[in-house]
Amino acid sequence: xxxxxxxxxxxxxxxxxxxxxxxxxxxxxxxxxxxxxxxxxxxxxxxxxxxxxxxxxxxxxxxxxxxxxxxxxxxxxxxxxxxxxxxxxxxxxxxxxxxxxxxxxxxxxxxxxxxxxxxxxxxxxxxxxxxxxxxxxxxxxxxxxxxxxxxxxxxxxxxxxxxxxxxxxxxxxxxxxxxxxxxxxxxxxxxxxxxxxxxxxxxxxxxxxxxxxxxxxxxxxxxxxxxxxxxxxxxxxxxx
Amino acid sequence: xxxxxxxxxxxxxxxxxxxxxxxxxxxxxxxxxxxxxxxxxxxxxxxxxxxxxxxxxxxxxxxxxxxxxxxxxxxxxxxxxxxxxxxxxxxxxxxxxxxxxxxxxxxxxxxxxxxxxxxxxxxxxxxxxxxxxxxxxxxxxxxxxxxxxxxxxxxxxxxxxxxxxxxxxxxxxxxxxxxxxxxxxxxxxxxxxxxxxxxxxxxxxxxxxxxxxxxxxxxxxxxxxxxxxxxxxxxxxxxx
Amino acid sequence: xxxxxxxxxxxxxxxxxxxxxxxxxxxxxxxxxxxxxxxxxxxxxxxxxxxxxxxxxxxxxxxxxxxxxxxxxxxxxxxxxxxxxxxxxxxxxxxxxxxxxxxxxxxxxxxxxxxxxxxxxxxxxxxxxxxxxxxxxxxxxxxxxxxxxxxxxxxxxxxxxxxxxxxxxxxxxxxxxxxxxxxxxxxxxxxxxxxxxxxxxxxxxxxxxxxxxxxxxxxxxxxxxxxxxxxxxxxxxxxx
Amino acid sequence: xxxxxxxxxxxxxxxxxxxxxxxxxxxxxxxxxxxxxxxxxxxxxxxxxxxxxxxxxxxxxxxxxxxxxxxxxxxxxxxxxxxxxxxxxxxxxxxxxxxxxxxxxxxxxxxxxxxxxxxxxxxxxxxxxxxxxxxxxxxxxxxxxxxxxxxxxxxxxxxxxxxxxxxxxxxxxxxxxxxxxxxxxxxxxxxxxxxxxxxxxxxxxxxxxxxxxxxxxxxxxxxxxxxxxxxxxxxxxxxx
Numbered sequence: 018x019x020x021x022x023x024x025x026x027x028x029x030x031x032x033x034x035x036x037x038x039x040x041x042x043x044x045x046x047x048x049x050x051x052x053x054x055x056x057x058x059x060x061x062x063x064x065x066x067x068x069x070x071x072x073x074x075x076x077x078x079x080x081x082x083x084x085x086x087x088x089x090x091x092x093x094x095x096x097x098x099x100x101x102x103x104x105x106x107x108x109x110x111x112x113x114x115x116x117x118x119x120x121x122x123x124x125x126x127x128x129x130x131x132x133x134x135x136x137x138x139x140x141x142x143x144x145x146x147x148x149x150x151x152x153x154x155x156x157x158x159x160x161x162x163x164x165x166x167x168x169x170x171x172x173x174x175x176x177x178x179x180x181x182x183x184x185x186x187x188x189x190x191x192x193x194x195x196x197x198x199x200x201x202x203x204x205x206x207x208x209x210x211x212x213x214x215x216x217x218x219x220x221x222x223x224x225x226x227x228x229x230x231x232x233x234x235x236x237x238x239x240x241x242x243x244x245x246x247x248x249x250x251x252x253x254x255x256x257x
Numbered sequence: 258x259x260x261x262x263x264x265x266x267x268x269x270x271x272x273x274x275x276x277x278x279x280x281x282x283x284x285x286x287x288x289x290x291x292x293x294x295x296x297x298x299x300x301x302x303x304x305x306x307x308x309x310x311x312x313x314x315x316x317x318x319x320x321x322x323x324x325x326x327x328x329x330x331x332x333x334x335x336x337x338x339x340x341x342x343x344x345x346x347x348x349x350x351x352x353x354x355x356x357x358x359x360x361x362x363x364x365x366x367x368x369x370x371x372x373x374x375x376x377x378x379x380x381x382x383x384x385x386x387x388x389x390x391x392x393x394x395x396x397x398x399x400x401x402x403x404x405x406x407x408x409x410x411x412x413x414x415x416x417x418x419x420x421x422x423x424x425x426x427x428x429x430x431x432x433x434x435x436x437x438x439x440x441x442x443x444x445x446x447x448x449x450x451x452x453x454x455x456x457x458x459x460x461x462x463x464x465x466x467x468x469x470x471x472x473x474x475x476x477x478x479x480x481x482x483x484x485x486x487x488x489x490x491x492x493x494x495x496x497x
Numbered sequence: 498x499x500x501x502x503x504x505x506x507x508x509x510x511x512x513x514x515x516x517x518x519x520x521x522x523x524x525x526x527x528x529x530x531x532x533x534x535x536x537x538x539x540x541x542x543x544x545x546x547x548x549x550x551x552x553x554x555x556x557x558x559x560x561x562x563x564x565x566x567x568x569x570x571x572x573x574x575x576x577x578x579x580x581x582x583x584x585x586x587x588x589x590x591x592x593x594x595x596x597x598x599x600x601x602x603x604x605x606x607x608x609x610x611x612x613x614x615x616x617x618x619x620x621x622x623x624x625x626x627x628x629x630x631x632x633x634x635x636x637x638x639x640x641x642x643x644x645x646x647x648x649x650x651x652x653x654x655x656x657x658x659x660x661x662x663x664x665x666x667x668x669x670x671x672x673x674x675x676x677x678x679x680x681x682x683x684x685x686x687x688x689x690x691x692x693x694x695x696x697x698x699x700x701x702x703x704x705x706x707x708x709x710x711x712x713x714x715x716x717x718x719x720x721x722x723x724x725x726x727x728x729x730x731x732x733x734x735x736x737x
Numbered sequence: 738x739x740x741x742x743x744x745x746x747x748x749x750x751x752x753x754x755x756x757x758x759x760x761x762x763x764x765x766x767x768x769x770x771x772x773x774x775x776x777x778x779x780x781x782x783x784x785x786x787x788x789x790x791x792x793x794x795x796x797x798x799x800x801x802x803x804x805x806x807x808x809x810x811x812x813x814x815x816x817x818x819x820x821x822x823x824x825x826x827x828x829x830x831x832x833x834x835x836x837x838x839x840x841x842x843x844x845x846x847x848x849x850x851x852x853x854x855x856x857x858x859x860x861x862x863x864x865x866x867x868x869x870x871x872x873x874x875x876x877x878x879x880x881x882x883x884x885x886x887x888x889x890x891x892x893x894x895x896x897x898x899x900x901x902x903x904x905x906x907x908x909x910x911x912x913x914x915x916x917x918x919x920x921x922x923x924x925x926x927x928x929x930x931x932x933x934x935x936x937x938x939x940x941x942x943x944x945x946x947x948x949x950x951x952x953x954x955x956x957x958x959x960x961x962x963x964x965x966x967x968x969x970x971x972x973x974x975x976x977x
Contacts, residue, residue, distance in 0.1 A: 370583075370682060372724055374729045375728060375729065376728060376729050416656065416681060417659075419657075431729075442609050486599070488615060489614045489616050491618060491670075492670050
């Protein structure tokens with residue numbers, strides 16, 4: 018069983034009627050709902066209101082965290098972000114969605130500004146599959162189509178990825194590296210651009226396929242008990 | 258002085274009136290012309306007719322080779338392609354333009370099929386600058402605009418690049434990694450997508466800027482005399 | 498079931514008594530023997546004598562190829578090497594052992610000279626685990642110890658790897674990147690340095706663990722039917 | 738002129754006689770001294786006592802920062818570390834020496850724990866040149882020899898580097914990736930392992946060569962005025 022923890026800041030849904038209409042159970046509720054259709058995935062959720070519940074104990078039992086945040090990144094305590102970072106380095110998978118590019122844990126893990134260009138005109142988007150043989154792209158056609166999406170545009174200030182799985186092309190002409198894989202420490206990280214709060218992106222079966230695939234891809238190969246810099250002895254000849 | 262050698266297969270220009278009208282001196286003639294405007298660049302050219310002139314001696318004196326080919330890739334002898342590969346590994350820079358993605362030396366250097374999807378509808382293209390602080394992007398605005406271009410589309414089967422400098426977005430909606438940097442051995446390699454033979458792409462000042470920048474970027478840091486796998490002695494304590 | 502095909506050139510074992518004593522069934526026989534102890538692995542073997550049996554049909558049914566060659570690289574036909582390259586690009590895994598760094602398919606896939614420095618003094622070696630959380634390192638201690646090994650030394654002219662899993666340190670002081678992961682096309686590639694023919698390296702349980710792990714790691718995520726560069730139509734809005 | 742700013746925490750030299758004997762002017766004094774022998778390098782220094790002098794204004798005028806710290810990493814204010822990180826992302830070069838692997842700005846830029854294994858037995862070390870054609874290795878023989886050095890050992894928890902320039906091999910048998918290049922944002926970063934405070938490593942002409950080369954390599958290609966995530970307009974056809 019893959020234990021998934023979904024963090025959604027859950028602010029837009031409570032403060033904006035148009036967002037609540039799209040996601041009456043919150044974005045986390047929507048994602049939880051389709052992930053729970055998988056036999057091997059178990060889902061918990063947490064929101065900004067109880068963000069301090071993201072403790073080391075919880076993270077130790079989490080195989081993959083999914084993170085959606087936007088307007089309240091700064092209200093996530095640094096300690097929580099650092100715990101998430103450490104958990105990833107110890108092996109937990111992490112999937113950052115849409116405006117999660119500016120979340121504290123993603124920025125900590127990338128080491129860059131994670132800035133991008135953006136505009137909100139409700140453009141349609143094709144998320145092109147640039148690496149169709151990658152496990153995260155399994156089951157997709159040539160692209161994922163969204164009728165309306167916030168436009169994200171290059172330059173995207175992230176380290177060069179291990180794999181560029183998706184590249185988005187927007188109605189207005191912009192392009193954006195929409196699906197990027199990283200390894201950091203023992204953990205695997207996937208950034209996925211689709212998911213503006215005002216559009217029903219997470220109901221799109223192809224988007225759901227990507228997130229399910231990404232959960233399977235990001236689950237730990239190996240967990241480290243702790244991060245340390247040991248003082249070692251001169252090696253012998255027996256492997257230790 | 259940077260010694261540039263331009264290889265252009267020079268077949269379309271001789272067999273198709275519409276191409277000859279665009280490039281009466283050949284694509285190599287056009288590129289030579291704008292590169293020679295640079296104080297520190299000296300240019301030679303070679304075409305398919307005299308492709309065997311690309312000898313080891315010539316390559317040893319070449320700092321950067323620029324390669325344009327399309328319909329006659331297979332008429333380039335394997336030996337010539339292998340010489341170019343070896344010269345790059347020893348430090349020569351290489352710039353592969355447009356359909357040069359399927360040239361023998363590029364495929365040898367990449368190790369992959371270098372396949373891509375394509376259609377010829379004369380779409381406009383914006384070549385977006387994904388890494389504006391890269392030396393190859395110096396002097397550009399946000400994108401390079403071409404009124405008509407052959408459409409190249411992902412997936413592009415190349416190894417993950419060191420840097421994705423440009424990503425193209427086409428009128429029909431396709432996206433393509435249009436400017437990619439690699440290091441192989443001692444050499445630097447740049448692939449640049451624009452340049453279909455039927456359109457006057459290489460007269461575009463922004464495209465010229467990229468090629469000039471790429472020549473400066475790709476020039477050798479260091480040249481190796483030969484490629485070898487030496488039988489060495491047990492090391493002492495003096496650096497040798 | 499993971500279908501493994503072991504290629505061993507099988508020349509040293511037939512021409513040198515000291516090698517035959519170490520590997521009376523050939524290096525391929527030794528590797529086959531310990532791989533067959535795994536429930537989910539099925540093994541075939543092929544040697545230089547019947548290298549043309551490595552057909553496209555055979556490769557299509559092979560999940561992971563393991564390649565050991567040394568003195569007879571040049572007697573492997575180019576066509577066979579190209580078939581192996583194409584099969585990897587279509588998704589087959591490939592493990593290149595020891596002097597396989599200079600084999601034709603490895604060089605085709607890397608695009609570089611794959612040169613290294615070497616000496617044969619029977620040094621002991623510690624193959625250090627640089628990435629202990631990588632699946633290929635599962636079950637190992639800090640290093641693998643070999644009492645005698647041919648010394649391989651940097652510089653190793655390969656593209657920067659996706660992951661440096663192992664780094665060897667030799668008795669005489671040399672260092673070498675001994676375990677390197679690559680993705681090329683749809684396939685995964687692992688290079689592993691241990692295995693000089695005159696020493697019983699492949700009887701070492703830790704070395705066997707690595708090769709078993711690597712088989713599991715390299716098995717295809719996805720197979721492509723063919724490598725092609727399709728002429729496509731302007732995209733619609735339905736994924737195709 | 739390349740403006741170099743050397744940060745040295747300068748604590749060991751003031752609290753330990755044996756360190757003061759090696760570096761009577763501080764480690765920064767030693768590095769400043771040999772860098773000032775270069776015609777095109779101008780050097781300033783700063784220590785922990787005046788670490789808040791590392792302001793945005795100072796960093797804007799700094800082309801390359803060199804960072805040595807060990808026992809007082811935590812006394813560097815977070816704000817200073819974040820300023821250094823931001824300056825690198827905007828284009829400033831950064832060279833982190835020895836125990837600077839655990840400094841705040843290096844960890845911020847890497848996003849990983851930057852942990853390693855270590856022991857202090859005064860082993861000799863050979864820092865092998867793994868990429869002899871890299872500009873940072875110019876002028877070196879096969880390895881740099883240090884008679885005594887603190888032993889650093891893999892695993893080293895950093896992201897996979899762009900280039901592995903050096904790999905160290907220690908008397909006791911350990912290995913360590915001793916020279917690593919990264920690009921983050923617009924900036925170039927070089928980590929270089931040699932330089933324990935109790936040994937006269939920075940008087941070694943080969944080590945000095947590396948640091949001089951690294952300064953030239955890391956100097957900015959391009960400076961960004963600010964890091965921002967602009968709200969953009971739908972693109973036209975003129976590059977903006």
